[in-house]
Structures are given as C-alpha cells and as structure tokens.
Amino acid sequence: MVCAPHPEEFGGLGMDWVTHLLLWEEVAVVSLDLAMPALINVVGADLLINNAPEHIRDEYVPGLLSGEKFIAVGISEPDVGSDVAAVKTRAVRDGNDWVLNGEKTWISNGEHMDLFVCTCKTGEGELTHIAIPAGTPGMEVRGIPKMALNSQSTSQIFLADVRVPIANTVGSIGDGLKNTLVTFERARCHMAAWGYSLGRRALEESIKYSQERTQHGKQIAGHQLIAEKIATMATQIDAARLLTLRAGDMIDKGIRCDVECSMAKWYGTEIGVNTTRQAVQIHGGNGVTKEFVVERLAREAIIGPIPDGTTEIQKLLIARMLTGVQAFR
Secondary structure, eight states: OTTTTSOGGGTOOOOOHHHHHHHHHHHHHHOHHHHHHHHHHHHHHHHHHHHSOHHHHHHHHHHHHHTSSOEEEEOOBTTBSSOGGGOOOEEEEETTEEEEEEEEEEEETGGGOSEEEEEEEEETTEEEEEEEETTOTTEEEEEOOOSSOTTSOEEEEEEEEEEEEGGGEESSTTOHHHHHHHHHHHHHHHHHHHHHHHHHHHHHHHHHHHHHOEETTEEGGGSHHHHHHHHHHHHHHHHHHHHHHHHHHHHHTTOOOHHHHHHHHHHHHHHHHHHHHHHHHHHGGGGGSTTSTHHHHHHHHTTTTSTTSOHHHHHHHHHHHHHOOOSOO
C-alpha cells in the first residue's frame, strides 16, 4: 500500500493514486494508527522522488517504500499552522553547509524517523526544504501525547545550530512554498480518506449493533430514527469518497486540483466526525465504553478536521480560488 503510487524504479508498484487511496482506506478502516505512518511515507517519498538530490533519493526512498525507513516532514510551528509563508525556522548558509535554528511541532513520525525534511526560511520571503538525517547533532525530538492515535508518533522537533550540507537541499532554494502546496494536494486526499474510513467502520459497527440490539420488542434497526441515521451515514460516506477519488483522478492526470482537494478534505474529515458521533448515539450507553470500538473511532475522528489545514481554512481556500478574492493577508 505504501509503495502503490510510486515508480517501479524506486521500489514502487507504479499504480495510480486512485487505486492507492482505495488501498489506504482498507488499512485505515482497520487501524488508523497503522495507516498514518504509511501516509507520511507515501507523501514524503513523493516529495523526495520529485525534488531531492540523487544521493538523498537513492538512500531513503527504497526504504520508505518498503516500510523499513520512516520520514517526517516539518512545516507547522508553534505560531505557524496554515500560514506556511510565515515559517520562522531559519537556515543560514555557512560555507558548504546550512545551519538551522527553530522549532517544529505536530510532526508525524517524528520519534521514529530516519529522515526529517524541514521547511525553513532561507531568505526574505523565501522558503526551502532541507533534508536532515536522524541523529544529526543539535536536533531534539519530543513526543506529544494526544487524545487518540498514540500508537503513532506526533512530535515537537527542536533545532539548535543543526548543520547539514547545502547538497541536502530538497528542490531548488526558494521553491519550498510551491513544493509544499503540491504535497498538500496528496496529504489532503489522505486526510479526507481518514474521515470517511473511520465513518465506514463506524457505519459497519452500527449496522451490526442495530441488528443485534432490541428495544420495545424489536431490533433497533427497525426504529425509524435509527434507520434514518444509518441511511444518512452511508450516503455521506459515499459522497466523501467520491469527492476524494475525483481529486485523486485529477492528480493522476496531472491536473491542478487545489479546490477539489480542499473540498474533499473539508467534507471527508467533517463526515468522519458526524458519522462516528452518530455511531456512538446508536450504541447508546455502550457507545461510551471502551468495550465497543465506536468510542475510539469518535476520538480519532475529531482530530481529522485540524491537520493539513483546518476545515475553516479549507473553506477560505475554496472561496479564494473561486472568486479570486483573498480572505486573509
């Protein structure tokens, strides 16, 4: 699943992004804790294949696609989330090296990474991606406990006079913002699938429970309000999946799809929250106990509308791209 959409020459399967998203959904339905590290490897490997110098690409990409190595991509900072251009982490040239100082946060795979691709300010209004091997002196990683998904790593990364060769620049100097926007397309499709995959599992559990549970002398699936919840959940999940696969198809065809990816991410993650919430309601008191999986699904789903651009940011991006009018400066 990790290697599905990447070229065979790097150890991939050469499949399309639509097929990959369908495969990723199957893993996420079972365990989002397993699917998330794979997501980061998929997107990170894509970034390296298309932009990294040969020595970085050849050393890391095969291991990322086989699952033997892990990558982390550092964009967010304590005061920088959706406004990527406001990154404060700096990289200053010193001879043949970059010297990096700053702090990154909400970094997936951080505690297990073999390579860290850091978005840095390298000049006025200039962002650049720089590859930092794990264990480089001056880099400290600290885990962040969360309300869910604690079987995979989310971290803070501190950089204090971290020195790496200029040759570790990923892409051209100053191309960091452009490359980040391309990365967001892939990541937002996965985040959409995060939501509807959890929703699908919640729906499956709800159907089973409603067939087994009886109240007032009949299965609760036969109660009209329960039936309405199940029908709505199923329809919303299919709609979210179709939005996401449309965006994936556009990626396969090389068509710019910022609007479509933002629509998919917004709708898919919010549907994840809505459907898992309804699954808890269908389960009644059992739904808030750890004996039933819907309790975990609801906690995992509520995280989804935040990473890779919040729901609110997605709406602003969609409107800006449709009207040409900027909602923020």
